[in-house]
Amino acid sequence: MTWLYRTLSTSVGKKQLMAITGLLFLLFLCTHLLGNLSIYGGPTSFVSYAEHLHALGNLLVAAEVIMALALIIHVITAVVLFFENRAARPIAYNVDKSGGGRTFSSQTMPYTGLLILGFIGVHLATFSHHIVDQTTRNIFLIATDVFSHKGYLAIYLLGVIIVAFHVRHGLWSAFQTVGANHPKYMPFIQKLSIVFAVIVALGFGSLPLVVLSLR
Amino acid sequence: MSSKSINLTLKVWRQPGSKAAGRLETYQADNIPTDASFLEMLDIVNQRLTLAGKEPIAFDHDCREGICGMCGTVVNGRPHGPERETTLCQLHMRHFKDGDTVVIEPYRARAFPVIKDLVMDRSALDQIIMAGGFISVNTGQAAEANSLPVPKDKADLAMDAAACIGCGACIAACPNASAMLFTSAKISQFALLPQGRPEAAKRALAMVACMDGLGFGNCTNHKECEMECPKGISISNIARLNREFIKAALVSQEK
Numbered sequence: 001m002t003w004l005y006r007t008l009s010t011s012v013g014k015k016q017l018m019a020i021t022g023l024l025f026l027l028f029l030c031t032h033l034l035g036n037l038s039i040y041g042g043p044t045s046f047v048s049y050a051e052h053l054h055a056l057g058n059l060l061v062a063a064e065v066i067m068a069l070a071l072i073i074h075v076i077t078a079v080v081l082f083f084e085n086r087a088a089r090p091i092a093y094n095v096d097k098s099g100g101g102r103t104f105s106s107q108t109m110p111y112t113g114l115l116i117l118g119f120i121g122v123h124l125a126t127f128s129h130h131i132v133d134q135t136t137r138n139i140f141l142i143a144t145d146v147f148s149h150k151g152y153l154a155i156y157l158l159g160v161i162i163v164a165f166h167v168r169h170g171l172w173s174a175f176q177t178v179g180a181n182h183p184k185y186m187p188f189i190q191k192l193s194i195v196f197a198v199i200v201a202l203g204f205g206s207l208p209l210v211v212l213s214l215r
Numbered sequence: 216m217s218s219k220s221i222n223l224t225l226k227v228w229r230q231p232g233s234k235a236a237g238r239l240e241t242y243q244a245d246n247i248p249t250d251a252s253f254l255e256m257l258d259i260v261n262q263r264l265t266l267a268g269k270e271p272i273a274f275d276h277d278c279r280e281g282i283c284g285m286c287g288t289v290v291n292g293r294p295h296g297p298e299r300e301t302t303l304c305q306l307h308m309r310h311f312k313d314g315d316t317v318v319i320e321p322y323r324a325r326a327f328p329v330i331k332d333l334v335m336d337r338s339a340l341d342q343i344i345m346a347g348g349f350i351s352v353n354t355g356q357a358a359e360a361n362s363l364p365v366p367k368d369k370a371d372l373a374m375d376a377a378a379c380i381g382c383g384a385c386i387a388a389c390p391n392a393s394a395m396l397f398t399s400a401k402i403s404q405f406a407l408l409p410q411g412r413p414e415a416a417k418r419a420l421a422m423v424a425c426m427d428g429l430g431f432g433n434c435t436n437h438k439e440c441e442m443e444c445p446k447g448i449s450i451s452n453i454a455r456l457n458r459e460f461i462k463a464a465l466v467s468q469e470k
Contacts, residue, residue, distance in 0.1 A: 007464040085391035088432030097292030101438030181454030
């Protein structure tokens with residue numbers, strides 16, 4: 001298996017790890033958003049969605065384990081890449097101007113990533129059924145409590161916007177890295193990156209407002 | 216042809232040797248004809264420096280017609296200056312305005328140590344080529360052209376990749392100093408043609424391994440390389456490198 005280790009330690013291999021785990025997170029964002037949009041159907045449908053999700057049992061545990069592993073791989077690889085890339089240019093330019101390639105999103109990936117990691121911590125600490133007791137209060141009441149707190153609401157909204165910026169570069173970048181760049185569909189994927197980022201920001205961003213309006 | 220003249224303030228990176236410390240020095244470049252190329256402007260400045268008994272600015276150049284890949288410095292933060300798909304030797308002073316300040320620096324990358332002033336050691340790119348940027352066949356006489364059919368679109372794509380002159384601007388432009396565009400162009404020009412297929416897997420693995428060992432950064436898809444490449448090499452070549460590498464690593468016999 002030394003060939004596998006060698007493959008994954010190359011620059012291209014490390015990028016594959018980033019891309020594949022990144023694509024998993026994008027899939028997770030889709031399911032997470034679709035599920036949580038049930039709040040638009042009112043508290044009953046939201047709570048029923050949560051109950052059905054938890055009723056999946058081991059399937060849900062498996063998904064959680066995969067996400068946790070993907071997160072560990074994504075973060076460790078990102079840290080390695082970050083320091084390698086910094087080391088590749090020991091002397092900075094006196095004048096550094098963009099030729100029009102890099103975007104705010106692409107330049108801030110390591111930093112938005114770090115902030116997202118912190119956000120995931122806060123988010124799990126305030127919502128996860130592993131941490132927050134859901135036997136006495138249902139998920140709607142928990143969400144109401146959390147979002148009524150102005151500080152948490154601000155962290156949540158900021159977190160969602162940061163995720164959107166990360167996704168805006170991450171989505172098309174992941175496709176490019178796994179080699180899926182084709183003149184027929186690459187322009188679509190690049191637009192999809194922006195559209196998906198907006199959907200993430202508006203979709204998740206609207207949830208606390210709906211929760212608070214139903215309170 | 217009547218030519219306009221402009222006066223410029225140059226801030227040039229001066230470094231006496233590879234081990235010496237360098238710094239930006241300011242020079243007044245007055246009366247520069249706008250018809251001069253950027254390198255001719257440096258020639259004029261150097262002539263004046265020489266006549267004044269000062270050390271002229273060392274810079275790389277060779278063909279001065281945009282095909283050899285020898286010239287290239289970072290001008291106001293842009294490799295080869297501000298014009299799209301233009302090498303430094305083909306950049307003309309008419310693109311600058313009277314009174315402009317022009318900052319001229321060498322490419323900055325761990326893999327490209329500065330030898331003197333604006334001259335960098337870019338032999339790292341030669342090492343990547345030596346790792347696999349060739350076809351191991353005895354050439355002999357030129358084969359009959361139609362004995363090996365190549366579709367026109369493939370030939371065009373291969374030619375687009377082969378347009379790379381190896382100047383290193385992609386590395387200079389990349390925020391991570393990654394050599395992926397260069398390496399991908401070299402891998403693509405062979406991978407797209409039947410002559411290059413037999414060694415495609417070996418080539419992809421060897422060239423990527425060599426590139427990694429030279430201290431270049433990792434590609435994070437900023438696309439700066441594509442924007443600054445004087446030959447307009449597309450990052451679709453990087454996607455092809457990724458495909459070739461994955462194929463080579465996962466399904467080829469190569470270890």
